[in-house]
Amino acid sequence: MGGPTAVLPVSNLGCGRIYGRTANRPIHAANPGRRTMRRFRKERTNAVLYLFIFPSLLTVLIFSYFPVANAIFHSFFIWNGNDYREYIGLGNFLRLFSDETFRKSFVTVGILLLANLLKMWPSIFLAVFIHRVQHDGWRYFYRSLVVLPMLVPHVVVLFVWKFIYDPNYGPLNAILDWTGIKSVLSFLSDLFNWNVFFPDLPIAWLTTPELILPALIFWGFPWVGNVIGILVYLSGLEAIDKSIYESAEIDGAGPFRVFYFIELPLILTQIRIMLILMVINTFKNYGFFYLALDQNGGPAGAGMVPSLWMFNRAFYAGQFGYACAIGMALFGLILFLTWINNKYLRVDK
Amino acid sequence: MSVAKKKMKIPGGGWGSVKHFVILGVMALELFPFYMMLQISTKDNKQFVESPFLPNSVGEWQWDNYANAFRVISPYILNTVFVTVLTVAISLTFAVCGAYFFARHKLAGSGILWIVFLMLMMMPGIANIVTLYNILMNLNLLNSLWALIIVGVSGGQAIQLFILRNFIEDLPRDLFEAAEIDGASHLRQIIHVVFPLCRPIIGSLAILMFISEWNEFLLPLIVLRDHELYTLGVGLVNMEEGAAIREWGKSMAAYVVASLPLIVLFLFTMKLFVRGLAAGAIKG
Numbered sequence: 149m150g151g152p153t154a155v156l157p158v159s160n161l162g163c164g165r166i167y168g169r170t171a172n173r174p175i176h177a178a179n180p181g182r183r184t185m186r187r188f189r190k191e192r193t194n195a196v197l198y199l200f201i202f203p204s205l206l207t208v209l210i211f212s213y214f215p216v217a218n219a220i221f222h223s224f225f226i227w228n229g230n231d232y233r234e235y236i237g238l239g240n241f242l243r244l245f246s247d248e249t250f251r252k253s254f255v256t257v258g259i260l261l262l263a264n265l266l267k268m269w270p271s272i273f274l275a276v277f278i279h280r281v282q283h284d285g286w287r288y289f290y291r292s293l294v295v296l297p298m299l300v301p302h303v304v305v306l307f308v309w310k311f312i313y314d315p316n317y318g319p320l321n322a323i324l325d326w327t328g329i330k331s332v333l334s335f336l337s338d339l340f341n342w343n344v345f346f347p348d349l350p351i352a353w354l355t356t357p358e359l360i361l362p363a364l365i366f367w368g369f370p371w372v373g374n375v376i377g378i379l380v381y382l383s384g385l386e387a388i389d390k391s392i393y394e395s396a397e398i399d400g401a402g403p404f405r406v407f408y409f410i411e412l413p414l415i416l417t418q419i420r421i422m423l424i425l426m427v428i429n430t431f432k433n434y435g436f437f438y439l440a441l442d443q444n445g446g447p448a449g450a451g452m453v454p455s456l457w458m459f460n461r462a463f464y465a466g467q468f469g470y471a472c473a474i475g476m477a478l479f480g481l482i483l484f485l486t487w488i489n490n491k492y493l494r495v496d497k
Numbered sequence: 498m499s500v501a502k503k504k505m506k507i508p509g510g511g512w513g514s515v516k517h518f519v520i521l522g523v524m525a526l527e528l529f530p531f532y533m534m535l536q537i538s539t540k541d542n543k544q545f546v547e548s549p550f551l552p553n554s555v556g557e558w559q560w561d562n563y564a565n566a567f568r569v570i571s572p573y574i575l576n577t578v579f580v581t582v583l584t585v586a587i588s589l590t591f592a593v594c595g596a597y598f599f600a601r602h603k604l605a606g607s608g609i610l611w612i613v614f615l616m617l618m619m620m621p622g623i624a625n626i627v628t629l630y631n632i633l634m635n636l637n638l639l640n641s642l643w644a645l646i647i648v649g650v651s652g653g654q655a656i657q658l659f660i661l662r663n664f665i666e667d668l669p670r671d672l673f674e675a676a677e678i679d680g681a682s683h684l685r686q687i688i689h690v691v692f693p694l695c696r697p698i699i700g701s702l703a704i705l706m707f708i709s710e711w712n713e714f715l716l717p718l719i720v721l722r723d724h725e726l727y728t729l730g731v732g733l734v735n736m737e738e739g740a741a742i743r744e745w746g747k748s749m750a751a752y753v754v755a756s757l758p759l760i761v762l763f764l765f766t767m768k769l770f771v772r773g774l775a776a777g778a779i780k781g
Contacts, residue, residue, distance in 0.1 A: 204595035
């Protein structure tokens with residue numbers, strides 16, 4: 149990279165030296181010889197530089213790595229979280245297979261995972277819709293509108309939705325009642341012997357075991373609150389070359405074909421990223437279930453998921469060793485799924 | 498070049514106005530809960546039961562819902578601001594220093610160290626909470642806001658180092674060499690070269706981390722015992738338990754107040770945020 153020194157946009161640090169390529173510097177300028185500079189630079193580089201990675205490394209080792217190592221270690225023990233440890237080898241892991249709650253929780257989280265897969269699509273569609281708006285002003289407005297859900301803390305959104313599901317005061321029941329859907333549901337419930345919808349009783353979404361899963365799946369309707377996802381999809385869509393759209397128009401492709409054959413393949417990278425994030429989050433997240441239901445997974449444990457069970461065993465049953473084993477199982481599962489995601493959802497441009 | 502500069506219309510055909518309806522319809526549904534939150538926050542229980550869906554006129558608004566909310570929530574907000582600001586500041590400082598280390602010089606062991614950090618990005622961090630609690634207990638950090646700060650810092654390092662390293666590597670080497678010839682120490686190089694040029698990405702990372710820390714409630718829930726130390730997440734959870742009769746208006750007002758700081762942050766940083774996210778997404 150040749151060029152005049154004047155191009156470099158950096159201050160001279162108040163030293164008054166002339167810097168730049170040796171060729172540009174006047175020969176008689178007061179600059180030390182190159183060999184001296186190089187040696188000086190190397191000596192100073194080594195020692196001090198390690199200092200710069202030190203705080204980061206230390207924090208990460210103590211508070212990220214060590215807990216994981218510690219968890220792996222303690223998953224082979226019975227542990228009360230404090231001083232008492234009793235080595236039981238694979239005992240905790242064997243217990244996983246006979247633990248009824250754990251197995252049921254896996255089924256639950258599996259169902260929720262499939263539901264979450266479906267819930268990804270409204271965000272994708274909305275991003276495509278916004279992207280295709282012709283008018284620039286409107287597009288900018290919609291783009292800002294979409295960001296609004298992120299302004300509210302997660303806990304608040306959770307509690308507001310809990311209010312929506314409230315049997316006596318929540319809007320959901322009120323709307324179902326007003327539109328007559330509730331009567332239909334009661335009728336079907338009577339017909340198929342569901343025993344959950346009754347014409348005179350308010351629907352207890354979060355306290356009826358059979359209704360928990362539908363309630364959790366419907367939660368967050370219309371499922372476009374994932375602002376980061378939408379923005380990521382939008383930026384992926386905007387990176388698509390306009391000439392592709394032009395040739396599609398010439399070929400006479402309608403809006404659906406354009407989506408399926410052009411837009412979808414070209415944002416597959418973004419979808420893949422959001423997909424793996426979603427999967428990891430589905431398995432990791434227990435805070436949501438803890439707040440929406442309770443530490444036991446709600447009525448009859450219908451909302452128990454493995455991560456919540458881990459939390460429960462540790463902090464409510466004091467079985468820290470077993471909790472570590474549950475954590476290890478989940479950790480292994482997530483790693484496995486990440487590996488599959490990387491291997492089989494390869495996107496070749 | 499001129500072809501690309503010409504404004505291209507994406508084919509949508511006659512679907513034009515349908516798009517607007519769909520988008521507005523979906524967003525109306527999505528924002529409905531927040532509308533409910535806002536309009537209920539101005540009512541007391543009696544007014545709420547009378548008119549659950551429609552807002553009352555301003556004259557009938559119950560302002561002491563908000564007075565109560567401010568009174569209850571402010572200490573939580575202060576705590577959360579303390580924790581979040583410190584976490585972001587310390588985390589980014591560590592990350593910039595660390596990224597500088599990796600980006601500028603290939604020293605012995607830097608390869609291994611990089612793998613150490615890279616693996617962190619892969620780790621789902623599910624089993625952490627149990628043993629993390631144990632470590633915090635042993636370090637006597639339980640029931641302390643500093644526990645939240647240091648854990649937050651540690652959590653942010655992986656991604657921030659990754660992104661910052663890419664950014665610093667892209668900076669022209671001449672600038673650094675020039676500064677070095679001038680006799681600038683590494684610290685001065687960072688302050689005078691790295692920081693000014695990386696301002697946009699540091700800004701975006703700061704905002705993202707701010708939001709993520711602001712939303713954190715699990716670790717505070719487990720770690721904090723004293724009510725005075727509660728952060729926003731825990732405070733709101735704590736508020737919910739207790740009262741036999743639900744005062745919907747008061748609860749909703751508290752939620753609105755809890756949302757205000759983020760809204761304020763957004764108003765000031767909106768452009769930076771949207772631009773930064775898009776840039777980060779394309780680059781990444």
